[in-house]
Amino acid sequence: MTTAPADTATALGLHRVREPEGVLPQAAVRLDTDPRPAPDEVRIDVTCLNLDAASFRQLREAHGGDGDAVRAAVCALVRDRGKMHNPVTGSGGMLIGTVAEVGPASPLGLRPGDRVATLVSLTLTPLAITDGLRDWDGLSERVPARGHAILFGRSVAAVLPDDLPEELALSVLDVCGAPALAERLVASYAQRGPAPSVLVLGASGKSGSLSLAAARRAGAGRLTGVVPDAVEEAALTAAGLADEVVRADARDALTLHALTGSRGGPADVTIVCTDVAGCEHAAILATRDGGTVAFFSMATSFSTAALGAEGMARDVTLLIGNGYQPGHSALALGLVREEPGVRALFDRLPGTAGDGAVR
Template sequence: MIDRRGGAGTAVGLHRVLEPAGVLPQAALRLDPDPRIGPDEVRVRVERLNLDAASYRQLHTAHGGDPDAIRREVAGIIRERGKMHNPVTGSGGMLVGTVEEAGPDSPLGLKPGDRIATLVSLTLTPLRIEDGLARWDGRSEQVPCDGHAILFARSIAAVLPDDLPVPLALSVMDVCGAPALTHRVVGGLADPVVAVLGAAGKSGSLSLAAARRAGARRVIGLVPTAEEETRLAATGLADRVVRADARDPIAVAAALGEPADVTVVCVDVPGCEHGAILATAPGGTVVFFSMATSFSAAALGAEGLAADVTMLVGNGYVPGHADMALELLRSVPAVRELFTTRAEADPAG
């Protein structure tokens, strides 16, 4: 029986952990998504999940693109674990829904009827799906569904803006930590050169815009294909767009030519750690945002390359990150165009 009376551990959801005992919800194998809430919890009626890019790519690859198999696996993960926590990538995503009930001691400032996006990972959010994902075709990261989720006192959520379509707002909020941390890092340096790997994607395009706004002297975007190179170059978000496979360290370094003071990794495939390190000047900083990153490979690779670089884990949270990302979307037409094009191409959008 879960103790919902409040007290030590409830603010971070410890009382929702079914196994193993003593770990926090993100590390748990299973959570209890019981809809009855404690005094500092919030229950949300879920209408859409947004799987993180690394997780969806892994699922798509594992099932050869079979949408029915992808849908069955995601539904099975949620049913068995009480949360969306991909056991291969260790990542989840976020959700959109409407607040059904808020406990009297919840500090989140949410009330019934608020339509919100959660800004914490689905890997630590108790979740129950009630429609078997019947409306999702399995072909995109955005998953229409019906169910409920539980937020804790230490959770983060934002009320959805009225001026943006839900799929578009959700796409931005899903990656809002990337531009906020990029802005913080770049803004603390004098005229830095910034390279963004995976620059034509959601987090990549926002990071380009954030780096420029923070005062970068030069912004370079690296992409893997000629199509993305042409598309990104047309936006003007980067001073220079180069093409290379981010998993090929020598190709990355050669494409960039000069090492960057700050390298931001927004690529959703594994194996990009060493290229990012080679792309970064001595004394520079690498910011890893991809959930496909192997942090042991990054640390040992930097050691093996005798690379004096600071490596940061983008944890997805910087104060004010959602507001900043939405403001960039509204004020930088090229960013909005990239996001709108992606959303319109999304079958679930």
């Protein structure tokens, strides 16, 4: 039985937890999806989900790329758990919808009719799907859907901007915590010493490109982006966001260490933005003693990172990327508007092009 004050418990969503008793919604096995909002809740009519990259990759690989099987798996997860919470990756994603009903005590500042993107994980958001995801082929992270979701008093949502295509805005908001973390981290180094060198793994992707741009603005010195193949190398080079582009497998610790060592040495700050598992040791080895590694990837094993740093005798600070910081959505959207290289990398992704095409 929770001992938290009633208003705090409700704002955090404890009343929505069906099992086990006493845990917060993210840790719950199952949530209550009753569409009637509490006084401080908001009900959203869902129009699409955006699965996080690590979760979608895991589901796709687990089902051999069979879209119908992936769709059935997502439907089953949401039906059984009352939320989109992948038990393998521990992650979910976010959603877009229209505000349908606002409780009289809601502090979120939303109004019925607002088109919003939720900036909290689907792993803690009560969610009910009513259409069986019939319009989704199971082959992309963007999931057309019908149903409803509930936001708590301590949830976070952003009204979608009018000047960007919806699919582009969704993709940006999905990873807006990454550039905010990069900006804060790089600025803290720059304020107390020489401009820090920054290494980004997965640098041509959504969170990686935004992190490079935010790091540059925050006072970074040498910026190095790591990409997996020639196509991504050409795209990142053309975007002009990095001083050095390195093509390497981010899971190959020794090779990456050698390549970065020949291009200026270990980084002061390394930011991991990959959607594949197994990059922890490479990131740590590519970071100088006294430096910082920030893991903004749900594919990260934090025990592997901690024990790996110990085993390699690396004196580095390890950070878990927090998807929330004040002002993070405005920062990320501003980077896409103002940095042509970032916009170019987003526009090449399926479903985010400037014409608003749906993938």
